[in-house]
Each structure stands twice: as C-alpha cells, then as structure tokens.
Amino acid sequence: NAGVTQTPKFRVLKTGQSMTLLCAQDMNHEYMYWYRQDPGMGLRLIHYSVGEGTTAKGEVPDGYNVSRLKKQNFLLGLESAAPSQTSVYFCASSYVQGRHSNQPQHFGDGTRLSIL
Amino acid sequence: DAKTTQPNSMESNEEEPVHLPCNHSTISGTDYIHWYRQLPSQGPEYVIHGLTSNVNNRMASLAIAEDRKSSTLILHRATLRDAAVYYCIRRGTSYDKVIFGPGTSLSVIP
Numbered sequence: 001n002a003g004v005t006q007t008p009k010f011r012v013l014k015t016g017q018s019m020t021l022l023c024a025q026d027m028n029h030e031y032m033y034w035y036r037q038d039p040g041m042g043l044r045l046i047h048y049s050v051g052e053g054t055t056a057k058g059e060v061p062d063g064y065n066v067s068r069l070k071k072q073n074f075l076l077g078l079e080s081a082a083p084s085q086t087s088v089y090f091c092a093s094s095y096v097q098g099r100h101s102n103q104p105q106h107f108g109d110g111t112r113l114s115i116l
Numbered sequence: 117d118a119k120t121t122q123p124n125s126m127e128s129n130e131e132e133p134v135h136l137p138c139n140h141s142t143i144s145g146t147d148y149i150h151w152y153r154q155l156p157s158q159g160p161e162y163v164i165h166g167l168t169s170n171v172n173n174r175m176a177s178l179a180i181a182e183d184r185k186s187s188t189l190i191l192h193r194a195t196l197r198d199a200a201v202y203y204c205i206r207r208g209t210s211y212d213k214v215i216f217g218p219g220t221s222l223s224v225i226p
Contacts, residue, residue, distance in 0.1 A: 040218065042215070042217045043203075043216035045214060090159050090160070102148055102165070102167075102207075104162035105152075107159030110157075
C-alpha cells in the first residue's frame, strides 16, 4: 500500500517553462489537496478537490491550475513558472466519512521544485 | 481567524515526557483540533485529533482544555525519532481555512 505518491521528487525549471506535478493515492479517498511549503514556514493550501471532476481554490491559487479527472489522481500545473514558485509541494488526501473536519490528511513526501 | 499559536521551539531530554502547547482562543464549537508532525525531508504525518474529550493513541495523547481555547500534545516518552516540527491546526467545515502555521520545532537531547 503506497499511500500518497508524488511525481517527480525533484525538478529544476527555467522561468517561463511549464510543468505538471502528479499526485496519486491508492486509498480511495474523496478529498485531495495541494500545499506549498516555503523555508521556515508552515503549509499553505493552493487548491483542493472534494471529488472526481471538482476543484476549488485555496489560500494561494494564483499561478497554478489543477485537474482531477480520475479519483485517484490530482494534478498541479504551472503554466509559466516564476522564481517565486520555488518551493516544496505537498499533496494530501483524506476520507469522506462523517464530518470532513474529523478526518486526518495523508501526505506524500513532497516535490522539491526550483525555478531559476 | 483560523490560526493557532505555538511556541517556535522546545527541547526535551530523551525518555522524558514532552508537553507541546497550542492556543486556539477563537475556536468554534464545530472545529476539531488536529496535530501533525513533520520529520526532516518528509511530508507531514498525522498524530492525533480531538473535539472536546482527551484522546489517546499509540503515538501520543491530546489534552483539550475545558473551554477548548487551548490543547496540549503529550509525548509520554520522547525518543530521538520524535525530533520534528509539530503542527497544531483547527479543522472546521471550510476546506480552505485549514492553516498550518510555523509549528513547534522539537529537539530531543540524548
């Protein structure tokens, strides 16, 4: 049971390039989330999804797009990368059972992205 | 405001109990308190959560104040593997209001 798997683990981009980060979960979770973490800071929510085919904005959505075409996958896209998007990106997923706020999130190990 | 307040850092001796405090003075009646920890170069890991009552699991205990304005994560016997950043967060009904602050960096001294 792999849990939450993020691909790639590391990437270096040039300003203006585009890329897609992939998150896959094998726990049949309904909810999925993308966060970014900058040095010395906590996590900030970029986008989230409450089910296949749905997405919504989080705290810091600008410059990112997401898609949830399959329940197990949540993709994060950078259309035109900027140095300010250098960060560690974490994906998470959680169950729907009872209250949403009662369910823990399961995190991947992150994607370290540097934009030059 | 969905933020919580935690000390920036704490130290503990190995094999001693650790009490990690968290203030959430503006918590609403339906918000759960969740704790996560993050080891170096890893994603956050769920530790424990609760609403009103104290909670125990194999990793830790969570003591919630009667007025719910604060809580304490208790590690009964710190080990070197417990050295991590510990996050206390509120989880309510709004998905976009989950805020992970800087957390508490716990150092465990052998």
